[in-house]
Amino acid sequence: MRIAVVGCGAMGSVYAARLARAGHDVLVVDAWAEHVRAIGENGLHVSGPDGAFAAPVRAFTSAPEEPVDLVVLAVKAADAAAAARTLGGLVGPDTVVLTIQNGLGSAEAVAAEVGGARLAVGIAKGFGASLEGPGRAHHNAMRALRFGSYDSLAPGEVERVADAWRRGGFDCAAVDDIAAMQWEKLICNVAYSAPCALTGMTVGQVLEHTEMGTVSRDAAAEAWEIARARGIAVQVDDPVEFVRDFGARMPDAKPSALLDIEAGRVSEIGFINGAIPREADKIGARAPVNATLTALVRTREAMFRA
Structure with a gap:
């Protein structure tokens, strides 16, 4: 080919x-x-x-x-x-x-x-x-x-x-059904992309952290709820268990959003955590956890251009 x-x-x-x-x-x-x-x-x-x-x-x-x-x-x-x-x-x-x-x-x-x-x-x-x-x-x-x-x-x-x-x-x-698989990956990504980018923690550190672990799980649960409300056939019964299992397999990983922040680059956060409030808006819903995380990362990125 x-x-x-x-x-x-x-x-x-x-x-x-x-x-x-x-x-x-x-x-x-x-x-x-x-x-x-x-x-x-x-x-x-x-x-x-x-x-x-x-x-x-x-x-x-x-x-x-x-x-x-x-x-x-x-x-x-x-x-x-x-x-x-x-x-x-x-x-x-x-x-x-x-x-x-x-x-x-x-x-x-x-x-x-x-x-x-x-x-x-x-x-x-x-x-x-x-x-x-x-x-x-x-x-x-x-x-x-x-x-x-x-x-x-x-x-x-x-x-x-x-x-x-x-x-x-x-x-x-x-x-x-590629859409379902996109959302299943996205549920994992929102759990760690913004939390890691904001704190500098690895996936495993966010997973076990008292405060950020809660934020991470809330971001994933919110994405899962929006996916189901949008009629996406995700094969996930428990989003918290799903993202904890994902994080446990790669505890030392740094998501691309964190690597971008460390390099002084604008990340893809608008297509990851930022995708959830956009998708929620299509059905008249809100996604405040992911919207807030996205806003915080974008605020940090704006400092690169200041």
Whole structure:
């Protein structure tokens, strides 16, 4: 399969390298010129629990005029719509676009740019990755990927994409109800993203903390209640037990929102905790816990621009 990975950060690098190692014809597009140059000269190097390897990958700072079978949007949620507008010649009549971001809201923005009929939505569970330098990425966890149709993309097309990823060694499957899986991940994310970003604590520290542990569980329960009120078929009976089990499996993890705060970057909090009050508003409900957490993180981020 001809595949373009747009956004070759830590996660995008892991995706691209493993797909290329499986024999797919892979190119990457990223704005970081030094990263692109290193990949072009020496390949894309990835290390992790299953060893280290380098994969030959073509790299560009802007999308070439080269239609592919699959475009993978691996940028942050806030950048997804802008990235979709730059795809240009990568998208042909039969190209599938797969968007993989945290939270809720970015897929709608991408669909507005590329059309919902060609769009698949991906969820990455239990991934941890970082860039060690130009052309070099490391992953310390890689659990599962689940893909589903955003709108009317045929199930056979989603399965074809999932099979390409399985060939790359990913635990990947096509699912019928991607919305339910998005919400199940979101329930876990809201429990830790804002609380960790605000306090600097790891997931495990928030989980066990007297005050923040209560806030974390309230955020998760509120998200679960809104999901059920919206008619989302989440397979979660007890949201508190659900997020405690999630946190216990990765106590030393720092959510991406905390990593962004530590680096002085604006996070994806508007697509994570901030998604809950937006979804609540659609049914005339309120989500004060997540709305407050979002406002607090955004206030802290505003200091970066002051």
